[in-house]
Amino acid sequence: QVTLKESGPALVKPTQTLTLTCTFSGFSLSTDGMRVSWLRQPPGKALEWVARIDWDDDKFYNTSLKTRLTISKDTSKNQVVLTMTNMDPVDTAMYYCARIPSRLGAFDIWGQGTMVTVSS
Amino acid sequence: DIQMTQSPSSLSASVGDRVTITCRASQSISSYLNWYQQKPGKAPKLLIYTTSSLQSGVPSRFSGSGTETYFTLTINNLQPEDFATYYCQQSYSNYRTFGQGTKVEIK
Numbered sequence: 001q002v003t004l005k006e007s008g009p010a011l012v013k014p015t016q017t018l019t020l021t022c023t024f025s026g027f028s029l030s031t032d033g034m035r036v037s038w039l040r041q042p043p044g045k046a047l048e049w050v051a052r053i054d055w056d057d058d059k060f061y062n063t064s065l066k067t068r069l070t071i072s073k074d075t076s077k078n079q080v081v082l083t084m085t086n087m088d089p090v091d092t093a094m095y096y097c098a099r100i101p102s103r104l105g106a107f108d109i110w111g112q113g114t115m116v117t118v119s120s
Numbered sequence: 121d122i123q124m125t126q127s128p129s130s131l132s133a134s135v136g137d138r139v140t141i142t143c144r145a146s147q148s149i150s151s152y153l154n155w156y157q158q159k160p161g162k163a164p165k166l167l168i169y170t171t172s173s174l175q176s177g178v179p180s181r182f183s184g185s186g187t188e189t190y191f192t193l194t195i196n197n198l199q200p201e202d203f204a205t206y207y208c209q210q211s212y213s214n215y216r217t218f219g220q221g222t223k224v225e226i227k
Contacts, residue, residue, distance in 0.1 A: 046220045049215070060214045098163075106175075107154075107209075
């Protein structure tokens with residue numbers, strides 16, 4: 001059974017750095033073609049893709065956020081970590097991680113999400 | 121980045137209706153278009169990938185079609201559990217983008 005679970009702080013202050021961890025099971029990020037993405041959704045708004053890391057350690061970032069983002073993986077721990085610097089209240093959102101098998105090219109399994117509020 | 125535009129933003133329909141949601145891409149994305157369903161307080165669920173392939177476990181009343189820049193999601197015989205928000209998403213570019221969503225409400 002494939003599962004993903006996000007963890008991290010529920011509340012961060014403006015200008016702080018957010019670190020989120022996606023812990024997964026049931027698949028390996030070492031497998032050819034496997035990818036994991038982070039996405040987010042502000043309350044009442046649409047989904048937004050944030051970043052992606054691939055089995056071969058290729059990394060891709062949302063164009064409008066890329067100067068603030070770093071994505072990394074720890075294959076031995078089955079974890080993907082996202083850091084986002086200089087947090088702002090507009091970054092308040094539900095943050096999800098999701099798997100992308102290359103045969104689908106789509107986000108087929110999602111975590112439950114973790115709500116992050118940016119407020120002083 | 122590729123812009124995805126869905127229409128309508130919301131619609132009201134009755135159980136048993138046929139519903140069609142449209143998604144347009146700002147440039148050709150071939151058939152690299154996926155559809156998701158999201159219910160309140162839940163993570164999105166993959167319904168259809170690469171335009172028309174039904175994800176495992178998804179009822180056959182859901183179908184997708186289209187190519188290049190114009191795509192549709194059709195729900196036949198709308199069921200109570202189908203009232204939700206639907207998103208299209210392109211996987212043509214490494215920089216994935218979503219439509220703004222279409223909320224399907226009960227008439």
